[in-house]
Amino acid sequence: MAQLSGETRVLGVIGHPVGHTSSPAMHNAAIAALGLDYVYVAFPVRPEDLGQALAGIRALQIRGLNVTVPHKVGVMALLDEISPEARTIGAVNTIDHSEGRLIGHNTDAFGVMQSLRLDGGLDKLPLRVALLGAGGAARAILYGLLQCPEVENVALLNRTADRAEALAAALDPEGRRVVPGTLDEHSGKVVGQAGLLINSTSMGMHPHPDASPLPDPTCLHPGMVVLDIVYNPLETLLLRQARQAGARPVDGLGMLARQGARAFAIWTGMEPPVEAMRAAALERLGKPSA
Numbered sequence: 001m002a003q004l005s006g007e008t009r010v011l012g013v014i015g016h017p018v019g020h021t022s023s024p025a026m027h028n029a030a031i032a033a034l035g036l037d038y039v040y041v042a043f044p045v046r047p048e049d050l051g052q053a054l055a056g057i058r059a060l061q062i063r064g065l066n067v068t069v070p071h072k073v074g075v076m077a078l079l080d081e082i083s084p085e086a087r088t089i090g091a092v093n094t095i096d097h098s099e100g101r102l103i104g105h106n107t108d109a110f111g112v113m114q115s116l117r118l119d120g121g122l123d124k125l126p127l128r129v130a131l132l133g134a135g136g137a138a139r140a141i142l143y144g145l146l147q148c149p150e151v152e153n154v155a156l157l158n159r160t161a162d163r164a165e166a167l168a169a170a171l172d173p174e175g176r177r178v179v180p181g182t183l184d185e186h187s188g189k190v191v192g193q194a195g196l197l198i199n200s201t202s203m204g205m206h207p208h209p210d211a212s213p214l215p216d217p218t219c220l221h222p223g224m225v226v227l228d229i230v231y232n233p234l235e236t237l238l239l240r241q242a243r244q245a246g247a248r249p250v251d252g253l254g255m256l257a258r259q260g261a262r263a264f265a266i267w268t269g270m271e272p273p274v275e276a277m278r279a280a281a282l283e284r285l286g287k288p289s290a
């Protein structure tokens with residue numbers, strides 16, 4: 001790490017817990033690669049202390065923060081401004097502290113769309129997309145998909161159908177492009193019609209690496225891109241099934257690095273060194289969790 005000085009500017013992440021985060025590794029790698037006088041640290045903030053933490057950003061002149069679980073929604077009421085994108089998504093993952101104002105952004109939609117283009121080779125998305133899950137990540141992903149006019153139909157499948165319906169109604173109120181449904185043993189038919197499948201459920205994530213969100217993988221087919229945003233482990237059962245079916249697998253590391261890179265650009269105004277960030281996250285993920 002570069003020498004810290006009286007001029008060093010502070011970046012960080014707030015969450016609870018934050019011990020598992022790969023953000024310090026990613027951002028400090030970017031800072032080192034560009035030789036900037038910044039440092040990035042993790043701040044564990046309990047939900048009941050969120051207001052004090054936000055006051056602390058102002059008092060300590062922290063330049064910017066990432067926001068992770070469980071604060072992505074709660075933080076919104078404490079900011080001076082929220083970007084239209086973050087407002088529509090309904091969650092903030094990045095705070096820009098600029099000229100005394102706290103401005104909330106959401107960089108997850110950007111991260112996932114960049115990953116689909118650059119890691120998945122999709123200059124244009126297919127007409128039909130299947131999105132599994134209706135949690136926090138799904139909101140940002142669905143927002144990103146709906147920004148692409150070429151996407152005509154998104155099958156939004158979730159274990160709890162009510163959540164899929166509520167998310168579809170929130171982001172596609174006229175019900176023109178999003179078709180909510182239940183993720184179950186009958187999902188294969190709908191998924192098989194899609195040119196792009198995105199898993200945003202936590203199924204397959206550590207400590208359940210033998211779980212797949214798709215009960216029957218025979219619906220996966222060549223020509224399909226399969227993005228699994230789970231990044232621990234990096235190669236999930238779903239991605240192995242995709243590879244075996246001749247589909248193109250894309251892991252969650254690209255989205256992780258690219259959402260972080262977007263935040264870094266917001267804070268520093270610099271072109272982020274995405275590959276250095278990706279490599280640092282990969283190294284961090286390779287280390288056994290403490």
Ligand SMILES: NC(=O)c1ccc[n+]([C@@H]2O[C@H](COP(=O)([O-])OP(=O)(O)OC[C@H]3O[C@@H](n4cnc5c(N)ncnc54)[C@H](OP(=O)(O)O)[C@@H]3O)[C@@H](O)[C@H]2O)c1
Nearest residue numbers: 133134135136137159160163200201202205229252255256
């Ligand atoms: N690559 C990245 O940059 C990135 C970014 C954000 C998140 N992620 C990863 O994405 C995953 C989801 O994150 P999130 O923040 O959206 O979580 P979340 O808000 O808690 O949502 C979890 C989702 O998974 C579903 N789910 C959980 N357990 C399930 C099970 N046993 N069977 C079927 N569905 C199940 C939930 O369905 P119900 O609604 O039915 O409960 C819900 O749709 C996590 O693994 C997270 O690490 C990756």
